[in-house]
Amino acid sequence: MLPQKMKKAITDNPKQLANLIDLVNLPSTLRDFVGQSQISHLGCFMRVWSYIKTNNLQDPNNKNVVNCDEKLKSILLGKQQVELVELPALIKLHFPKQKNMYFMSFITFEIVTHSI
């Protein structure tokens, strides 16, 4: 029962939803792959997944593994092979949480001021 409730909480949570569908300015590596300067987290995942499907990059012997081509390698930490299990996590790396970023910058700012 619990997971269902949790899932409902996740989809009902507007912030979580916003993180998935808000457009984000992309770093250059991702920009080259996607071909546009802004995309949402969800859109990016869909793009990568459909790229894998259209180019038949899934390993024929083990469908759960993706053999990366050069283009895909550039955005997935340079790995030769990626398991489908870790795909969402790898893509998530490109979309760090906004709040944490702010928090981090705040901390570094504190450290800097203290050291001065």
Place this chain on the structure above:
Amino acid sequence: MGKFPPSFRSAISSTSLIKNAPSQQQQQPHYFPKKLTKKNSPKPHETQTPPPHKSLFKTSSLNEAKSLFNSFISTTKAPLLDNLRLHNSFLQSYTSISTLDDSISLLDHMVKTLPSLSPDRSTYHVLLSQSCREPDSSLSSAQKVLNLMVNKGFKPNQFTVDVAIRSLCSAGRVDDAILLIKEFSSKHSKPDTFTYNFLVKCLCKSRIFNSVYSFIDEMKSSFDIKPDLVTYTILIDNVCNAKNIREADRLVAVLKECGLKPDAFLYNTIMKGYCLLNKGIEAVRIYKQMKEEGVEPDLVTYNTLIFGLSKCGRVGEAKKLLKIMVESGHFPDAVTYTSLMNGMCREGDVLGAASLLEEMELKGCSPNSCTYNTLLHGFCKGRMLNKGVELYGVIKKGGMKLETASYATFVRALCREGRVAEAYEVFDYAVESKSLTDVAAYTTLESTLKWLKKAREQGLAV
């Protein structure tokens, strides 16, 4: 126990329980036809007049409308011109895009240029319904039309009330509707029960119950308009949906005091209330009471009962009831079987549920997407993934939608077995068939994969 898969919820709400609501309208068959002929343009004439009414007017300019009418009467043959309905629909299509004052001027113009045309009550109803739909916040425009009507010698009657109230409610002006119905009751004619019940239904949707009760009391004390059985059914339905079964009991007592006899619809509504609260036994009590009072149970009664009993884990009794149902000459439908399957899946008897699917197809009752979703959910919960995959094939072939719970359970079951690629494929289907929103489908997949990764790190999963 207690919770049940959302796949199931929609089966009930879409088929068996809502049947109570339309049934209230089914009781007024002699009513709607009248309204149709009054308000809408008559069909046979549309075939003779090529220009479709909707695109008749491109702008709301009065002069253009007048010239269009002139050209219209100069080109149309005589017998057709005497038809008032044609003119009404002409007027109606103009009022829908313009202001009330312009529409009244157009009517004046029509009467002047075509002396044979004599507007009757229905013509003014067209104007009235439009004036009530206008979003301005006063009743002055409606009153203007009513004055016009009275001046022309048409006293507002029950249909006038009905047209006005329905238009006001559809525009969301419930307050104005209450004001107007009181005015009508004191000045012209009392609303009939259909208008009254319609307004009560609208009130229940937008108001708290106390204000609905006070409205009913006021109508009773000032105008002697008493609530009837349908009114009480509407009230009980709304009370039950708010999970306030004690209030429903009180209402039943009140209506019996008034000398009304509960019918099958009312009993079904109360049973639904008990089922929502997971009190299947109470629902059975109502069923027995119903039989004692000589009210014949119908298909919805049995569906509600089987649903309620399955939900609270009394599948044995539900099965018995299915037999009784067949013996008394009712044909169990997809909802009946799906309810029962859900109960069996909860008990862990998934294979029994699957055999029920065969039985139901054998009897010529075709399963719906909800049936399949319930079974898919059951298979995945019962660790019979291969059967689940088979069933998913059927779902996909039939182009049916997946429901949130069965999708999530299926994806989890696939991932648990390490069949991640297939889980991705299911994700694709869910997005493609628009069963879920992209976000919901993705969050489910993402969290499942995250969980799988963790489990693998701990050496718990393949």
